Amino acid sequence: MAILICGGAGYIGSHTVRLLVESGEDVIIADNLSTGHRSAINPAVKFYDCDIRDKIALQKIFAENKIEAVFHFAAFIEAGESVVLPLKYFSNNVVGMEILLEAMTEAGVDKIIFSSSAAVYGEPEKIPVDELAAKNPVNPYGDSKFIMEIMMRRVSAAHGVRFVSLRYFNACGAIEDASIGEDHHPESHLIPLILQVPLGKREHITIFGDDYPTDDGTCIRDYIHVLDLAAAHQNALNYLRNGGESDFFNLGNGQGFSVKEIISTAGKVTAQKIKTVIGARRAGDPARLIASSDKARKILGWQPRFDDIEKIISTAWKWHSTHPNGFND
Numbered sequence: 001m002a003i004l005i006c007g008g009a010g011y012i013g014s015h016t017v018r019l020l021v022e023s024g025e026d027v028i029i030a031d032n033l034s035t036g037h038r039s040a041i042n043p044a045v046k047f048y049d050c051d052i053r054d055k056i057a058l059q060k061i062f063a064e065n066k067i068e069a070v071f072h073f074a075a076f077i078e079a080g081e082s083v084v085l086p087l088k089y090f091s092n093n094v095v096g097m098e099i100l101l102e103a104m105t106e107a108g109v110d111k112i113i114f115s116s117s118a119a120v121y122g123e124p125e126k127i128p129v130d131e132l133a134a135k136n137p138v139n140p141y142g143d144s145k146f147i148m149e150i151m152m153r154r155v156s157a158a159h160g161v162r163f164v165s166l167r168y169f170n171a172c173g174a175i176e177d178a179s180i181g182e183d184h185h186p187e188s189h190l191i192p193l194i195l196q197v198p199l200g201k202r203e204h205i206t207i208f209g210d211d212y213p214t215d216d217g218t219c220i221r222d223y224i225h226v227l228d229l230a231a232a233h234q235n236a237l238n239y240l241r242n243g244g245e246s247d248f249f250n251l252g253n254g255q256g257f258s259v260k261e262i263i264s265t266a267g268k269v270t271a272q273k274i275k276t277v278i279g280a281r282r283a284g285d286p287a288r289l290i291a292s293s294d295k296a297r298k299i300l301g302w303q304p305r306f307d308d309i310e311k312i313i314s315t316a317w318k319w320h321s322t323h324p325n326g327f328n329d
Contacts, residue, residue: 001026001068002025002027002065002066003025003067003068003071004028004070004071004109005017005028005029005030005070006052006070006071007072007073007075008029008030008036008045008047009029009031009033009036009037009038009040009041009047010035010037010040010073010074011171011181011182011183011226012115012171012226013036013073013115014036014040015175015230016229016233017041017045018042018175018180019234027045028045028048028061028065029042029045030050030052030058030061030074031047031048031049031050031074032049032051032052032074034051035185037183037327038327040180046065048060048061052072052074052097052099053091053092053095053096053099054099055099055102055103058099058100058103059103059106059107062103062106062107062109063107068109069109069111069113069237070104070112071112071113071233071237072097072100072113072114072115073115074096075093075096075144075148076088076089076092076093078141079139079141079188079284082139082140082141082144083139086140089140089143089144090143090147093144093148094144094148097147097152100112101161104161105155105161110159110160110161111161111162112152112161112162112163112164113164113166113233113236113237113240114148114152114165114166116165116168116248117142117167118167118168118252118289118291119138119142119145120135120137120142120146120167121133121135121136121142122134122135122137122138122142123138124286124289127288127289128252128254128290128291128292129289129290129292130250130292130294130295131248131250131292138283149248152165153246156246164236164239164246164248165248165249166233166296167249167291168251168252169221169222169224169250169252169253169290169291170189170190170221170252171189171224171229172191172223172312172313173191173225173226173306173313173315173316174318175226175227175315175319176318178315178318178319178322178323180319181316181320181323181326182226182316182320183326185326191223191262191266194262194266195266195270195313195316195317195320195321196320197274197275198266198270198272198274199320204274205263205275205276206277206278207260207276207277207279208279208282209279209280209281209282209285211281212287213287214258214288215258216258216261218260219259219287219289220256220258220287220288220289220290222252222255222256222289222290222291223252223253223257223262223309224251224291224306225306225312227305227306228302228304231304231305232249232251232296235296235301239299239300244299249296249299250291250292250295250296251291252292253293253304253306253307254291255290255307257309261309262313263276266313266317268310269313270321
């Protein structure tokens with residue numbers, strides 16, 4: 001039976017596809033390429049160009065293939081954009097989940113692994129953040145991810161569709177051979193933005209606030225390599241195959257690095273001086289955001305391989321330095 005990867009042409013989806021194919025899984029991709037890239041699609045995989053809000057297209061996929069489980073990466077992810085265009089996020093993310101779950105239940109597919117986010121927590125009161133922390137999203141993106149989790153929980157209770165929801169912290173890095181990597185338009189993630197400076201694509205990196213209650217005054221975040229995220233999805237699949245119950249898991253390294261520390265490490269990796277400019281704080285940016293991933297390690301047997309921030313940034317730099325224009329190179 002096959003694994004359907006919704007959003008398999010995107011950043012984390014394409015890395016997960018690579019891992020599953022190398023593990024001998026039969027994989028199918030569904031992606032409308034609105035943010036994904038055709039060049040990121042594994043040539044060994046059957047591809048459907050479709051939107052998950054297109055129920056007829058999903059019914060066709062389920063009719064033509066024996067699908068065992070669905071991996072859902074097909075959500076919009078830009079928190080800032082979601083504040084300006086909330087309906088775009090509720091349409092793609094929430095309505096998309098509704099249509100996908102409808103098609104799954106009709107086809108008798110009973111396993112889904114969801115790409116969720118630490119954004120469901122908003123500004124946490126306690127660090128590190130565990131899965132029982134209050135859910136108080138501060139933007140429509142976080143709202144949409146939380147609503148999608150609620151939808152899965154309710155459908156699980158009503159129809160027996162078991163799920164694993166994986167709440168990422170800061171995804172980063174690239175596969176070690178630099179054949180695929182991170183390519184967002186516009187880019188909003190810190191590490192690729194920093195690396196645009198040594199690439200000559202921007203003059204400086206803006207630090208949004210240097211007066212936070214941290215050692216160097218800048219925000220601290222938990223960075224997790226994309227291949228470790230992919231491995232967690234594979235672990236989650238095996239967990240459900242072995243009869244595991246629906247559950248939620250944080251994914252992070254459990255250690256935090258400040259914005260200034262990330263910039264310093266990127267300078268070391270690239271052997272270039274990275275110019276910085278101090279800007280005003282952004283609304284909703286907590287001072288610290290670090291994951292407790294004990295639950296994923298214990299229950300899913302997940303063990304991140306990339307726990308060294310210099311190595312993580314080195315994989316990102318190898319991708320960006322060899323593909324300065326992303327998949328357009």
